[in-house]
Amino acid sequence: MRKPYVRPMTGWWKRDPFFVVYMWREATSLAVAAYAIVLVVGVLRLAQGQAAFDGWLQALRSWPSILFHLVLLAAMVIHAVSWFKIMPKTMPMMFVGGERVAGETITRAGFAAAVAAALALFVVAWMFKP
Amino acid sequence: MTSRPPPRRSHAPIFWGLFGAGGMLSALLGPMLVLITGVLVPMGLLLPADFMSYPRMLAFAQNLLGKAFLFFVIALFAWHAAHRIYYSLHDVGIPAGPGARLLCYGAAMLVTLVAGGSLLMVGT
DSSP states (O other), X not given: OOOOOOOOOTTGGGGSHHHHHHHHHHHHHHHHHHHHHHHHHHHHHHHHOHHHHHHHHHXXXXXXXXXXXXXXXXXXXXXHHHHHXXXXXXXXXXXXXXXXXXXXXXXXXXXXXXXXXXXXXXHHHHHTOO | OOOOOOOOOOSHHHHHHHHHHHHHHHHHHHHHHHIIIIIIHHHTSSSOGGGGOHHHHHHXXXXXXXXXXXXXXXXXXXXXXXXXXXXXXXXXXXXXXXXXXXXXXXXXXXXXXXXXXXXXXXXX
């Protein structure tokens, strides 16, 4: 009976640091999903009235929730950084004056845009604080 | 002369588009949103603890711009994550297929519908 050798693939990504980074990068999408769920529950509770929404707010104030959001925050930062790091490879080639725009330039522009957007969001929140 | 049937178009670009839009939005705003709603406001740091009180959030969700902001953030984050998780399942040994697709995109659709329905319910 022939018994072909099947190369085991479990834990394949641990073989190479490049793959480990890749897996972490992909895993950050779980944080994006988790945050979408946190927000959609909040919006649902908002529609259900004050008592329901206050319960959601109360849950956000608990220590487990704050620790969870600190983990989400770290994952969101990795998510954003990796997004702009791979952007030169995912977007169409850009040319300025006949020269191809360097990947590093695109990544730096992305980082700058992200920092500006984050600051702008904070300033808007600050302006609307009670 | 027989007319040829129209070519079958792939629906993949739609999901790629949602993935890209959600990726960009989450890269630009995700970290600060998590920081504000999950850490600063709950702890009362920099922003007061009643920043997200019921009347304020109700007014925000009733405002058309606020409504659109909440809807796009929630829906695009969900579609971005669903698309990415769907393709990552392959890497952890779960083959991509109708079941995995239904689970991932179905979850994103559910999040979208709940967000849309809730935001309609709060009125204007």
